[in-house]
Amino acid sequence: xxxxxQWSISDRNLDITQTNSQRHLxxxxxxxxxxxxxxxLCLILxxxxxxxxxxxxxxxxxxxxxxxxxxxxxxxxxIAFDHEAQVVVPNQPATDITAIKQAIEGIRAGGGTAIDAxxxxxxxxxxxxxxxxxxxxxxxxxxxxxxxxNDRCLKLAQLAVSYSFTVSTLGFGNHWNQDVLEQLADAGxxxxxYIQNPDTAIQEFSRLFSRVQSVSLTNAYLVxxxxxxxxxxxLKPIAQVLPETxxxxxxxxxxxxxxxxxxxxxxxxRVILANLYISQLPVGTHAIAYAxxxxxxxxxxxxxxxxxxxxxxxxxxxxxxxPAPKVQQYILTLAKYRQTQIAETKLQAGDRTGAITMxxxxxxxxxQMGDQNAATVLQENVTQLQTGQDLSEQAKKxxxxxxxxxxxx
Numbered sequence: 555x556x557x558x559x560q561w562s563i564s565d566r567n568l569d570i571t572q573t574n575s576q577r578h579l580x581x582x583x584x585x586x587x588x589x590x591x592x593x594x595l596c597l598i599l600x601x602x603x604x605x606x607x608x609x610x611x612x613x614x615x616x617x618x619x620x621x622x623x624x625x626x627x628x629x630x631x632x633i634a635f636d637h638e639a640q641v642v643v644p645n646q647p648a649t650d651i652t653a654i655k656q657a658i659e660g661i662r663a664g665g666g667t668a669i670d671a672x673x674x675x676x677x678x679x680x681x682x683x684x685x686x687x688x689x690x691x692x693x694x695x696x697x698x699x700x701x702x703x704n705d706r707c708l709k710l711a712q713l714a715v716s717y718s719f720t721v722s723t724l725g726f727g728n729h730w731n732q733d734v735l736e737q738l739a740d741a742g743x744x745x746x747x748y749i750q751n752p753d754t755a756i757q758e759f760s761r762l763f764s765r766v767q768s769v770s771l772t773n774a775y776l777v778x779x780x781x782x783x784x785x786x787x788x789l790k791p792i793a794q795v796l797p798e799t800x801x802x803x804x805x806x807x808x809x810x811x812x813x814x815x816x817x818x819x820x821x822x823x824r825v826i827l828a829n830l831y832i833s834q835l836p837v838g839t840h841a842i843a844y845a846x847x848x849x850x851x852x853x854x855x856x857x858x859x860x861x862x863x864x865x866x867x868x869x870x871x872x873x874x875x876x877p878a879p880k881v882q883q884y885i886l887t888l889a890k891y892r893q894t895q896i897a898e899t900k901l902q903a904g905d906r907t908g909a910i911t912m913x914x915x916x917x918x919x920x921x922q923m924g925d926q927n928a929a930t931v932l933q934e935n936v937t938q939l940q941t942g943q944d945l946s947e948q949a950k951k952x953x954x955x956x957x958x959x960x961x962x963x
Contacts, residue, residue: 555588555770557818557847559863564881566866568835569873575832579865580795580881581778583815583847584823585770591852593628593766594687595620596645598676599661600695600726601634606663609696609726612752616759618655623763624648629687631679632658635672636665637701645682668702669695669734673710673721680719686852688817689719690766692759693738694749696726704734711741718773718850720744720817722762726755728947732954740800743816748955750948764821765797771818774849776826778811779862784842786811787829790892795884796825798958799891818849827884835869842867886923890916894932894957901945910939916957928956 564578597617601610617632624630625648632643632654643657673693680689691714699707711721721742723735726749739746745765747758780786786804792813794800805812815824832842844862851858897912913936920929931952935945945953 555585555851555853556858557771557774557849557860558584558586559845559847559860560823561845561863561865562878562881563865563867564885565875565877566868567874567876568832568867568869570835570837570869570871571873573834577830577832577867578881578885579828579830579843580878580884581776581826581828581845582796582823583774583776583818583826585818585820588770588853590688590767590770590820592687593624593769594645594680594683594689595624595628595766596631596633596676596680596689596691598633598635598672598691598693600636600667600669600672600697601661601663601665602636602667602697603664604667604697604729605726608752610661610663612755613694613726614658614661616756617658619756620759620763621648621651621654621658623767629683630654631676631683633672633676633679634661635668635675637668637671638665639668639671639675641675641679645679666701667695667697667699669693669699670702670706670710673707673714677710677714677717677719680714681717684717684719686855688766688769688772688852689717690769691719691721691742691744692724692762693721694724694726695730695735697729698731699734704731707734707738708741711738715741715743715816720766720769722747722766724749724758724762725951727751728951732951736954743814745798746955746958748951750951765819766817768819768821769817770820771849771851772816774815774818774824774847776813776815777846777848778813778828779844779846780809780811780830781840781842782809783833783835783840785831787831790829792826792828793888793891794824795827795887797822799887800958802826815847825884827881827888832867835867837869837871839866839868841865883923886919890919890923890925890928891957893919894953898953901939906939910936913939920956931956
C-alpha cells in the first residue's frame with residue numbers, strides 16, 4: 555500500500571507582463587494498491603433519556619448492522635454514555651458476533667448527557683487495539699453536552715488525533731449542537747453526519763462505515779516546498795475540498811508549508827487547495843513548488859513518504875490561458891463553504907440582511923457547481939429569512955451539512 559500524489563493548477567500558463575499572478579493549486583492524495591489493514595472501530599453511543607423509544611432502538615439496529623459488516627480480523631469496542639459512561643463491549647476481535655449483538659441489545663435510554671465521558675472511555679478502549687490497525691471512533695449524540703465540558707471534548711479529540719485515531723460525529727435529531735459536533739469532527743480529522751430522523755440512521759452509519767473501510771494509510775502530512783518566487787496567501791491559504799470542505803491549519807518551517815491530512819482512502823482522494831501568488835517570471839517553464847506526502851502504513855508499522863512531485867508553470871509571451879475546469883470546481887466548492895459560513899456568522903450577530911445576501915451568493919455558487927441539493931437548502935433559508943421567519947434547528951443543521959458537501963467533479 556502506498557500514497558499517490560497528483561496535482562493540477564487553475565491556469566498552468568503565466569503572463570510575463572504581470573508582476574504578480576494568483577493561482578490555485580489542487581493536490582489530490584489517495585491510497586493505492588494492497589489489502590486494507592484491519593479496522594479498529596469504537597462506537598460511542600448516547601443512551602441519555604432523550605434517546606428513549608424509537609431513537610435508541612434505531613441506533614441499536616444500525617450498530618448491529620455495522621457488526622455484521624466487520625471481518626474477523628477487525629476489532630470492535632462499544633461505549634454507551636448518559637451523564638456517565640460505561641463499556642458495553644470491551645475492545646476485542648469481531649469474532650463472537652452473537653455476544654456483541656446481545657451486548658448492544660442491552661443498551662437502554664435514561665439519564666443526562668456527558669459526551670466527554672463517553673469520548674474519554676472510547677479513546678481508552680481504542681488504544682487497546684491500535685497496533686497494526688486503522689483506529690476509528692464514531693460518536694453519536696442527540697443533545698447538548700449538559701453534564702460535560704465542550705472544551706474537554708475538543709481536547710480529547712485532539713488527543714485522539716495525536717494517537718492517530720480518527721473521530722467522526724453523528725448528530726441525531728434536531729437538538730444537538732452543530733458547532734460542537736463539527737468542531738469535534740474537524741479536530742478529529744473525521745466527518746460530521748446528520749441523522750435527521752430514525753429512518754436515515756442506518757444509511758448514515760453505513761455511509762461513514764463504508765468510508766472508514768477504505769482507509770489504508772494514516773497520519774498523513776502534506777509537505778509543500780515553495781520556491782523563492784512563490785508565496786501563500788496571507789489569510790486562509792490552504793483548505794481541504796474533498797471528501798468534505800474544511801479550513802486547514804498550516805505550519806511553516808522555512809520555505810515549507812506543512813498541513814495534516816489524516817487518513818488516506820482507496821476509494822476517494824483527499825484534495826487540498828492552496829492559494830498561491832507567483833512573482834513575475836521570464837519566458838519558459840519553471841518549477842514553483844515541490845509536493846511530498848509523509849504517512850504511516852499500519853500494516854508495516856512504519857512511516858513512509860512519497861517522491862517529491864514537481865509543480866511547474868510556463869511563463870509566456872503572448873499569454874494563452876490554460877484553465878483547469880476541475881480546479882475551478884474546487885474553487886467554487888470552497889467559495890460556497892466560506893459564503894455560507896459568513897452568512898451564519900452574520901445571522902448570529904443579528905445582521906439578517908447581510909446573512910440573506912451571503913446565502914443568495916452561496917446559492918448561486920451551488921447552482922454554478924451543479925450542487926442542486928445545497929442550492930435547494932440554501933434557497934429555502936433565504937426564503938424563510940426574507941419572509942421574517944427564524945431558521946429552525948433542522949434548517950440550521952441542513953445548512954451546516956450542505957456547506958461542506960463535496961464537489962461534483
